[in-house]
Amino acid sequence: MTAAGEIRVLLVDDQELARSGLRRILRRRDGFVIAGECADGSEVPAALAAHEADVVVMDLRMKDVGGVEATRRLRRSGGHPPVLALTTFDDDNLLADALRAGAAGYVLKDSPAEDLIRAVRAVAAGDSWLDPGVTARVLATYRQAAGNGSGGRPLELLTPREQDVLRAIGRGLTNAEIAASLVISEVTVKSHIGRIFTKLELRDRAAAIVYAFDNGIVVPG
Template sequence: MTGSAEPGEGDGRVAERVRVLLVDDEELVRVGLRMILEAQPDIEVVGELRDGGGAAEAARESRADVVLMDIRMPGTDGVRATAEIAREAPGSRVIILTTFDLDEHVIDSLRAGASGFLVKDTPRAELVAAVRVVASGDALLTPSATRRLLAEFVRVAPPAARAPVAGPLTAREQEVLAALARGRSNAEIAADLVVSEHTVKTHVGSILTKLGLRDRVQAVIYAFEQGIAAVPGRRPG
């Protein structure tokens, strides 16, 4: 997928650059992001917007791989814009930018289809790495962030309605999904189940396909909404 290889890697051909769309109402933030990203040989900023309105259309027309999306903007905010992108430009993945770290707005954006979130004071190297990770098709959610997300999710977010499961999960897939919801990494799940990391990745891919979910973030949220994993701090029954 676009952005998954370093420039010049492999057979000598130049890898296609990761295409990034910036959506933030603060011009200085957009300028800073552009300077950081365009200093990278494998990343190209293909557009800027100061409002979430029109972000889905811009993402589709620019063929953006990644959208860096401010969560709080006048007009159309990041949550609504993320939902529109997920629906109208599914080839573009959203990273939410927030000043306030993890709160109910971030949770709403993840539910809407974002592939991860970053605080605006994230070091530049981590920002660049995050863009590459999400462009490669992975979700930007570390095990520690998963655990914080779930604790906050339980505190502020009411259950959301979900369509019936698209296909039945096997017993092993249910184990893997529950482990994802506990914030376990692929390596930790592999060790727990005494299988290879490749096998775990295969199970995760199957889970996403059967449930009609975009990525690991959506799988974690689904697991909690469906009661597949124990809620932190909540007694069963």
């Protein structure tokens, strides 16, 4: 983030109209700076080399290099800002591929502006964002596509407090929201999350959400 706490965003979408709409939502007065724009996933590495960014807002469907492949390339290169995928209701399989490629979350293209703002802020803070409107469908598809073995380690490996944190992750809470609900610091939340990932052999926050649903810690709805 900038010295003033603004979140620098790289927009990646092959439609100028879509990027224009995103620019109108992610305004400086609300704490955002558009660090750069790309019309294709192939342009992302050069854009990140030229402009510092805290979050990449990535369309999944583009003509040359799509969002899934662009996200996969960023993950392989290491040291990249988190990716927030843009998707539509009929993109379940594509979305699962994006999560598998390393996207920190997704937001629906027809979501309210407030949801996009919350999603970008959450991802910039190191959290994930899974749109609650289609979470159950995404979880089912993610299980099939990711093959991450989310249910392979017993829940009993976690302390009661770690189970509380995992339940909160499954409900989609950010680190700040978990800290407030459990009356602990965000640093402590991050420590709990690290131990949860290690004990359950989970790759990322999306896998933790899948685990929470698969083991009945959280139920759809």
